[in-house]
Amino acid sequence: MKLKKLFNAAAIAILFSGCGTLLLETNVKMTKSVWLKPAEKEKQSIYVSLKNISQENLEILPMLKSRLEEKNYVLVENSNGADYILMINILFANNLKEAYAIKNAAGVGITTGIIAAASSSNTRDSLLIGATAALATGLVTKALEDKTYRAVVDVTVEEKREDAEALSEVMGQGYKTHQTRVLAEAVQTHLKLEEALPVLSDKVATQISNIF
Incomplete structure (x- = not known):
């Protein structure tokens, strides 16, 4: 009797392991929380800088700017004097198949050191860090590799200090720096890259805007 139950359980497990994810599943998280001091002014100015070293066009800037404006932030074209400086790097x-291809081409295994490393000035190294983080971070673990799309985005927020004017003569002392990494995922059977990118863009833009 017990053997029969075990056999039935195994059969069910095999059956469902072959099934894909019919409904779109998404998730997003940050590797580190960012806490900003509550704004004292009604409108805060923010300068946004975007760098994309990935091989795909993740359109997060329009959505991000829209969400920030909805929160009464004023987007400025110059970082000088801005209350916040937001720097984004899409890695x-x-x-996941593409992530494996990048990792294997570089001949580098997944290590804690690579995952924890900060964004490198070298595009190849930064892309490898992003691919490695995508492979190592399973938000929806049951999905198939070729139908699991992930975005890895480094975020740096520089927050103007109250004593910024007194420290303005000292380079880099007028702002407090916060760093985190945003990881987003979209999973669905037969999901294509061109369908996944807008979903990932929305998730990343929303997560970043929620910092403010």
Whole structure:
């Protein structure tokens, strides 16, 4: 009797392991929380800088700017004097098969050191870090590799200090720096890259805007 139950359980497990994710599943998280001091002014100015070293076009800027404006932030074209400086670096945006291809081409294994490393000034190294983080971070673990799309985005927020004017003569002392990494995921059977990118863009833009 017990053997029969075990056999039935195994059969069910095999059956469902072959099924894909019919409904779109998404998730997003940050590797570190960012806490900003409550704004004292009604409108805060923010300068946004975007760098994309991934191989795909993750369009997060329009949505991000819209969400920030909805929160009464004033977007400025110059970082000088801005209350906040938001710097974004898109490291990776694709499916897991592409991430494996990048990792294997570099001949580098997944290590804690690579995952924890900060964004490198070298585009190849930064892309490898992004691909490695995409492989190592399973938000929806049951999905198939070629239908699991992930975005890895580094975020740096520089928050103007109250004593910024007194420290303005000292380079870099007028702002407090916060750093985190945003990881987003979209999973669905037969999901294509061109369908996944807008979903990932929305998730990343929303997560970043929620910092403010």
